[in-house]
Amino acid sequence: MFYMENLDKEHIKNKFAIYLLMKGYSNLTVKNYIYIVNDFLKSSSLPDAQSIQKYFLRKKITKNTRATQTLILKSFAKFIKKELKIDFEVFDPPKTSKILPVFLTKDEVRRLLEISKNHLRDFTIITFLIYTGVRVGELVNLKIEDVNLEGRYVKIRGKGDKERLVPLSNELTAILSTYIEKKRGETFLFESNRRKKFSPLTIQLMVRKYAKLANIPKKITPHKLRHTFATLALESGISPITIGELLGHSSLNTTMKYTHVTNKLAMDAVKKISEFTDLKDMITNS
Numbered sequence: 001m002f003y004m005e006n007l008d009k010e011h012i013k014n015k016f017a018i019y020l021l022m023k024g025y026s027n028l029t030v031k032n033y034i035y036i037v038n039d040f041l042k043s044s045s046l047p048d049a050q051s052i053q054k055y056f057l058r059k060k061i062t063k064n065t066r067a068t069q070t071l072i073l074k075s076f077a078k079f080i081k082k083e084l085k086i087d088f089e090v091f092d093p094p095k096t097s098k099i100l101p102v103f104l105t106k107d108e109v110r111r112l113l114e115i116s117k118n119h120l121r122d123f124t125i126i127t128f129l130i131y132t133g134v135r136v137g138e139l140v141n142l143k144i145e146d147v148n149l150e151g152r153y154v155k156i157r158g159k160g161d162k163e164r165l166v167p168l169s170n171e172l173t174a175i176l177s178t179y180i181e182k183k184r185g186e187t188f189l190f191e192s193n194r195r196k197k198f199s200p201l202t203i204q205l206m207v208r209k210y211a212k213l214a215n216i217p218k219k220i221t222p223h224k225l226r227h228t229f230a231t232l233a234l235e236s237g238i239s240p241i242t243i244g245e246l247l248g249h250s251s252l253n254t255t256m257k258y259t260h261v262t263n264k265l266a267m268d269a270v271k272k273i274s275e276f277t278d279l280k281d282m283i284t285n286s
Contacts, residue, residue: 009041016079026159028137028200036072047077049089102218103228104130111214122206124179125190129207129222131172132156133229133247136200136222142189149177158248166246 013034020030043058044051052073056066070092077090104112109130116123129139138156146155152168168176180189188197203222211220218224226247233243 012080012083013037013041015083016076019079020075024159024161026137033072033075036069037076040073040076046086047073047080047090052077052090102220102224103231104216104218104220104224106232108214108216108218109228109232112210112216112220115214116210120179120182121190122210124175125203126207126210126225127172127175129225130228131169132166133226133233133243134166135226135248136203138248139190139222140188140198140200140203143187144180144183144189147176147180147189149173149180156248162248164245164248 016037017030017034020033021027025033040047040052040055044055052070055073056070059066061069074090074092081087113123113127113130116126125139128134129136132154134142134156135158138158141157142154148154149168152170152173153165154168156164156166158164184195186195190198192198192202200222207220207222207225211218230243230247233246
């Protein structure tokens with residue numbers, strides 16, 4: 001059998017990273033993939049079924065995390081098989097449990113915005129995340145030129161460099177207008193006090209800080225604000241297809257996971273059907 005010790009592991013990892021980037025994966029996703037691959041290669045050779053199983057036997061992680069990491073190693077195994085022309089089997093990841101997305105209620109949204117409104121930049125960032133549903137990686141790469149205040153839309157570069165236009169409400173347009181007017185001549189829409197581009201981690205810490213100040217007990221991240229956008233959009237009656245387009249989803253199945261948390265929308269629907277067909281009158285007159 002051929003072993004990774006016979007090769008330059010750094011060279012293989014670099015080639016794998018390039019392979020992922022060429023497939024359209026974001027820099028953050030590639031970084032996460034390489035982190036798992038690097039951890040695996042510290043104690044294992046080729047990523048076959050046996051070595052992956054041994055790798056997870058010494059790790060105390062949740063079933064969902066194991067499934068995610070198995071998919072990463074399976075992708076790496078597929079790359080290795082193609083590069084080294086070797087044949088081995090890799091088992092499928094375990095089935096994951098369906099975890100409902102965490103999101104903010106309307107009252108929690110109000111509290112989060114209220115607590116951050118005295119800091120214009122932070123308030124604008126948090127409002128932008130909630131009312132556009134963009135990914136944190138998309139947010140930090142936004143440039144001033146991507147915002148069209150007159151047309152009330154923003155150009156987002158998503159996964160695989162796919163571009164989409166996300167409309168801006170009148171209120172968010174007004175907030176952005178005030179914010180941009182007070183900015184200096186930076187390139188990126190949101191930058192630190194040292195005029196440097198934000199990292200996703202910095203935005204995560206910012207959101208966490210204000211959620212704590214607003215006494216919101218949930219673990220709130222920028223991605224949870226994306227969940228909030230999707231869930232509130234569904235509850236307000238917007239089509240899942242439209243929401244998927246706004247979020248940059250490649251599949252409707254990704255968007256449909258939010259329908260599990262919109263019981264209010266479902267209840268309103270069946271209530272309206274009963275009212276429309278005069279079911280109450282039928283029961284009363286029977």
